[in-house]
Amino acid sequence: MATGFFWDERCFWHAGGNYAFTMPIGGLVQPLAAGGLPESPETKRRLKNLMDVTGLTAELAAQSAPEATREMLERVHPDSYLDEFKRVSDAGGGELGHHTPFAQGGFEIAAQSAGLAVGAVDAVASGQLENAYSLSRPPGHHCLPDTPAGFCLLANIAIALEAARAKGLVNKVAVLDWDVHHGNGTEGIYYDRADTLTISLHQECNYPTTTGAITDRGRGAGEGFNINLPMHAGSGHTAYLHALDRVVIPALEAFQPDMIVVACGFDASVLDPLAQMMATAETFGAMTQKMKEAARRLCDGKLVLVHEGGYSEAYVPFCGHATIAALAGSATDAPDPWAESLALRQPSADFDNFLRQSIDRMAAQLDL
Structure with a gap:
């Protein structure tokens, strides 16, 4: 079976509206691109373009999917939130709080982003595809049922999981979030439930600063x-x-999921402007390979990756290409042009040993 790649041009058209104008403009202050937001379409568009140029896209079952329906959205988000989101979107755009702005039509684009995740989860859960990648934008892992945050307007992964559950396609699902920021939205949605294992690897006290303990x-x-x-x-x-x-893998083995979903942010990369981690394109490819092997052992290979953050326009495409090539088992390569220099910037042996010991201590605290 093929690897699916779910994308839609409309997701690249998501914008922050007039958000830049809440900042001082004029004099020596040059107006900011993308409405003043670091979450721009270019990281995603350049990833898709790189895949086209190398030929990787042609190896995948590339497709779009319908917008998530109101019924799908209501399984996660209350009517009051959806109604206000739609009203502000139709009125020209704005924001619903937590500095998460959107332009006119933002509601429909967010529903399209969620719909891509729905399509990917449905196709893998039903056996139409072996695994899949959803190039969702805007992202979703910070969004709570009634509160947007961190560029996230709808909870894409939760919407997709509940749509699959409503069709009886999955029951127990594990969500691994390796975005550099804590996946507080996904955590909050499933915090009281035993049918979804949520795991977040994140930079301590980055964003949000008060969650992720x-x-x-x-x-x-x-x-x-x-x-x-x-x-x-x-x-x-x-x-x-x-x-x-x-x-992660011991926790997955203990949980025995029907499917594994990865909230796939590339902002843990060494070149990301919003974090201080040192992952490389090779790192993301290797992590994807580990998750692919775990999914084969635990849940018949059912693995879906849903795009989240990552803000280096130059480097996200190479991280994403390595990830999707590993997911598809493809030999099509996009050599990392910074690999040699970034290898010199990896932690020293002593610091790396300290980092691994810290992880071991946390594993013991988690009884893993």
């Missing part, structure tokens, strides 16, 4: 089904792979 394990029926691994700034290739081997 290792002691936050779930509540009620969800106790023990939420895992946070707050990693030290400067964590690089070997630390990330060690975190997967020491924490």
Whole structure:
């Protein structure tokens, strides 16, 4: 079976509206691109363009998917939130709080972004595809049912999972979030539930600064089904792979999911402007390979990656290409033009040993 690649041109058209004009403009202050937001379409568009140029896109089952329906959205978000989002979107755009702006038509584009995730999860869960990547934009892992945040307007992964559950396609699902920022939205949605294991690897106290503690394990029926691994700034290739081997894979083996979904942000890369981690394109390819092998052992290979953050326009395409090539088992390569220089910037042996020991201590605290 093929690897699916879900994308839609309309997702590149998401914008922050007039957000830049809330900042001082004039005099010596040059207006900012993308409405003043670091979350721009270029990281995603350049990834798709790179895949086209190398020929990787032609190896995939590339397709769009319908917008997520109102019924799908209502399984996660209350009517009051959806109604206000739609009203502001139709009126020309704005924001619903937490500095998460959108332009006119933002509601429909966000529904399209969620719809791509729905399509990917549905196709893999039903056996139409072996695995899939959803190039969703705007992202979703910070969005709570009634609160947008961190560029996220709808909870894409949760919407997709609940749509699949409504069709009886999945029951137990594990969500691994390796975006550099804590996946507080996904955590919050499933914090009381035992049918979804949520695991977040994130830079400690980056964003949000008040969530993501290792002691936050779930509540009620969800106790023990939420895992946070707050990693030290400067964590690089070997630390990330060690975190997967020491924490993520044992947790997946204990949970035995029907499907694994990855909230796939590329902002843990060494070149990202919003974080201080040291992952490379090779890191993301290697992590994807580990998740692919785990999915084959645990859930018949059912693995979906949904795009989240990543803000280096030059480097995200190479991280994404390495990830999707690994997902598809493709030999089509986009050599990392910075590989040699970035290898010199990886943590020293002593610091790397400290990082791995820190992960080991957290694994013991999590009883893994």
